[in-house]
Amino acid sequence: MTKMVTLIIDEVPVEVPEGTLIVNAAKLAGIDIPVFCYHPKMEPVGMCRMCLVEIGRPVRDRTTGELVLEADGRPKMQFGPKLETACTTPVSEGMVVLGTTAKVKAGREDIIEFLLTSHPLDCPICDKGGECPLQNLTMGFGPGESRFIYDDKLQLRKHVPLGELIILDRERCIQCARCTRFQTEVVDDPVIGFYQRGRALEIVTFSEPGFDSYYSGNTTDICPVGALTTVDFRFEARPWELKAAASICPHCPVGCNTTLNTRREARAGGEVVIKRVMPRQNEWVNEIWICDKGRFAYHYTQSEDSLNRPMVRKNGEMNQVEWDEALQAAADGFRRHGAGVLALGGGRLSNEDAFNLGQLAKGLGGKAAQYTHMGGGDQAAQVGVAKGTNFSEMGLETAILVVASDLQEEAPVWWLRVKQAHDRGATLIVVNPRETKLDKHATHVVRYTYGAEAATVLSMVNALSAKRPDLGTTAAKAPAPREIEAVAQAFANAQNGIIFFGSEGLGLEASQALAQACANLLIATNHTGRPNNGLVPVWPVGNNQGVWDMGLKPLAGLPAAVSGAKALYLAAADPAGDDPALARAMEAVDFIVVQELFMTDSARMADVVFPVQPFTEREGTYTNGERRVQRFYPALPPEAFTLPDYMLTARIGRLLGLELAENHAMQVMERIAAQVSDYREVTYRKLAEVVEQWPQVGGRDLYYGGTTYKNKQGLGIKLSPASERGETVSLAWAWPPELRSAGEGLLAVPVTRLYDRGNTVLPSKLLGARIPSPYIAVSPADAGRLSLQDGDMVQVRFGETGAATEAPLPAAPMVVVRVDERVPAGFVLAPRTMGLPIFEPTPVEISVVERAAA
Incomplete structure (x- = not known):
């Protein structure tokens, strides 16, 4: 049980846990102690001295240890001769803290004056103006006038690109080290740091390209001045001109809470445009960070x-036609084919979109399925993490297993939170066929050969359980039994156990088998049905879990299912652009309807194409990988002649005699709550409920926690898995398909890159330099054997075997070769959504087109 300590801060009695820093104790009591360098998410350093206070401690008799009392019976207090930093001093029983005395005020005035001697008077043009801690604290604690001679003002470079995304103004930097500490302590990307000394001290980047980190934008949120700004917001708008809309990031399964800042602009023809994306605090999901x-x-x-x-x-x-004509054409085609309709929905869809899509297919007697290469949604519903799960609380009593996932590339904020859990003492087990960045933090690292993902996890079950399935030929690709037993015991011995599983090198059936193997391990170790225990799928897109929950499950043998359909209804799915086999299958379909954001390859094959609204123009809900349902709100006026997916589907349904909810997303959610049992408690009102969170951010607290937005729009609703509801969840066995042999050639395996070439990333005006050209990665051994060099331009054909030749293969993608020592011999890493037609491991043939320059 945590020991509590009682102290007095500015005459206010405060009771806090032992070890709490004075600055935090004061904040909990509603007392502001100003800070610049301190941040509640990082270790204290006491650099800026702005938090100086007077501290008195009870005097004790050196002989007896008893408190020495004053004549009136109160403990005698001994105050130190100097002011002390509240950010580095923990509380103690009976302590008295004074933060408003003349001595303290004089000290703070001196600190402000010292900072301003090296700070420009940029407030009228500074992007931080209006949300600047230095500006606010100068008004609250500064001396009111300066004794510094203006002609002696320090002048430094004011536009220093640290990279493509972040700009440094050296004159504004107050050397608090928040940015460098964040990069080193929090995200383990020490790519920026201090250089020189004294007034010449400056922030520099050590990486190539500059500021090479997936989390660089967060440094602008915690910077207490305008020294660091993002390139999209610098000199673009003032904070008070912006409108804010709460949203949910759709790119990955974390479901980070965000705020979209918008403004109407003359440069955009009077349209409302997004000026920046900011994090919105949700300590259960993304804390105060976004990637x-x-x-x-x-x-x-x-x-x-x-x-x-x-x-x-x-x-x-x-x-191009009018809406009525297009809707009628779609309805006529679907009516003509009836039960022959196959609807495919992708993870971009909201829960409301997916529900209506499924209802339309059901009403026609057809099928609705999810378009994804990954399985595991049923296992997440059975043994997913329970209510009350919070990665911020995980530490010594928790074991975290990450399997078949390069977590930083697939879900960066989860990587960050797993890394921090390990920093707090959690046992981290990384199970992957190649090295990832998470390996350096792992307690245990387990290597297997691609194709043995499920067998490796099942061998851990075998080490712990009397039920021992035969692993067949895949057992030879799994690690040695002694290594597996040690890791299995480490996971089993932990009080809490979490498994993240991804789709590294996996297709649908193999990932489904891995999901079941992970569920078996959780069941065998009793890590189900309790907070901070359970399964977390690392889905490829933001709402794959929600689409699955709406009843849209992926189909095995998708090309056959597509070619066997009479009519195809595609929503947020581009099978023709992803896989030539699916494109060929679509050629056999009589009628195709596509609703999309862009003119995709599938849309080019369609008979009817509908434009739909992006998440920024409409309302709805997503369900993240932890199965937390979260609501997003419109930030922009909807484009004319577009509709949200759920409304579009409902209007087609109306012409077919189906009564689908279409007036508002809330109406669709009411039907979801009535028909999908796991969502029966979900309402838009409950989704908007909030509670107080720690640390306090934004508004008057931005000096303390940063400019992250305070969450006033909802923390979401965590769904309970079946195991938490007391339902019996039993072991089950599923086997992945055998990998096709590559003979003497190479086997290509699909992997995920954060910055891909998909149509939701490539249009970015900022990330272009970070988005790689299409490439494949090979091991040094295979590069030597096949006479490949780093930088060679090659053509690749999937599904064929053979060694590299000098003759180009027709109709094969052209890519760059990367020689990477982390790639296992015999395999080629082929990133998904890079223009390479790969959904699952497959043999690959490589032909050299152009040699790299010497």
Whole structure:
């Protein structure tokens, strides 16, 4: 049980846990102690001295140890001769803290004056103006006038690009080290640091490219001055001109809470545009952080290439038409084919979109499925993490297993939170066929050969359980039994156990088998049905879990299912652009309807194409990988001639005699609550409920926690898995398909990159330099064997075997070769959504087109 300590701060009695720093104790009591360098998410350093206070401690008799009392019976207090830093001093029983005395005020005035001697008077043009801690604290604690001679003012460079995304103004920097400490302590990317000494001290970048981190934008949120700004917001707007809309990042399964800042601009023809994306505090999901993809990859929502009119194919050509004609054409085609309709929905869809899509297919007697390469949604519903789960609380009593996932590339904020849990003492087990950045923090690292993902996890079950399935030929690809037993025991011995599983090198059936193997391990170790225990799928897209919960499950043998359909209804799915086999299958389909943001390859094959609204223009809900349902709100006026997906589907349904909810997303959620049992308690009102969170951020607290927005729009609703509800969840066995042999050639395996070339990332005006050209990665051994060099331009054909040749293969993607020692011999890493048609491991043939320059 935590020991509590009682003290007095500015005559206010305060009771806090032992070890609490004075600055935090004061904040909990509603007392502001100003800070610049201190941040509640990082270790204290006491650099800025702004938090100086007088501290008195009870005097004790050296002989007896008893308190020495004054004549009136109160403890005698001994105050130190100097002011002390509240950010580095923990509380103690009976302590008295004074933060408003003349001595304290004089000390704070001196600190402010010292800082301003090196700070420019930029407030009228500074991007931080209006939300600047230095500006606010100068008004509250500064001397009121300066004794410094203006002609002696220090002048430094004011526009220093630390990279493509972050700009440094050296004159504004107060050397608090918040940015460098964040990069080193919090995210383990020490790519910026201090250089020189004294007034010449400056922030520099050590990486190439500059400030090479997935989390760089967060440094601008915690910077207490205008020294660090993002390139999209610098000199673009003032904070008080902006409107704020609460949203949810759609790019990955973390579901980070964000705020979209918008403004109407003359430069945009009077349209409302997004000026920046800011984090919104949710300590259960993303704390106060977001990754740079979530922050900067928003331009696709207002891209000039977005679809803006319905289209119908007439005489072989696509023609823009009015909505009524396009809706009628879609309805007529679906009515004609009835039960032959196959609807495919992707993870971009909201829960409301997916529900209506499924209802339409059901009403026609057809099928609705999710378009994804990953399985595991049922296992997440059975043994997913329970209510009350919070990664911020995980430490010594927790074991975290990450399998088949390069977590930083697939879900950066989860990587951050797992890393921090390990810093607090959690046992971290990384199970992957190649090295990832998480390895350096792992307690245990387990290597297996691609294809043995499920067998490796099942061998851990075998080490702990009497039920021992035969692992067959895959057992030879799994690690040695002694290594597995040690890791299995480490996981089993922990009080709490979490498993993250991804789709590194996996197709649908293999990932489904891995999900079941992970569920078995959780069941065998009793890590189900309790907070901070359970399964977390690392989905490829933000709402894969929600779409699955709406009843849209992926189909095995998708090409056969597509070619066997009479009509195809695609929403947020581009099978033709992803896989030539699916494109060929679509050629056999009589009628195709596509609703999309852009003119995709599938849309080019369609008979009817509908433009839909991005998440920034409509309302709805997403369900993240932890199965937390969260609500997002519109930030922009909807484009004319576009509709949200759920409304579009409902209008087609109306013409078919189906009564689907269409007036508002809230109406659709009411039907979801009535028909999907796990969502029966979900309402838009409950989704908007909030509670007080720690640390306090934004508003008058921005000097303390940063400019992250305080969450006033809802923390979401965590769904309970079946195991938490007391339902029996038993062991089950699923086996992945055998990998096709590559013979003497190479086997290509799909992997995930954060910055891909998908249509939600490529339009970014900021991330272009970070988005790589299409490439494959090979091991040094295979590069030597096949005479490949780093930088060679090659063509690749998937599904064929053979060694590299000098003759180009027809109709094969052209990519760059990367020689990477982290790639296992015999395999080629092929990033998904990079223009490479790969959904699952497959043999690959490589032909050299152009040699790299010497």
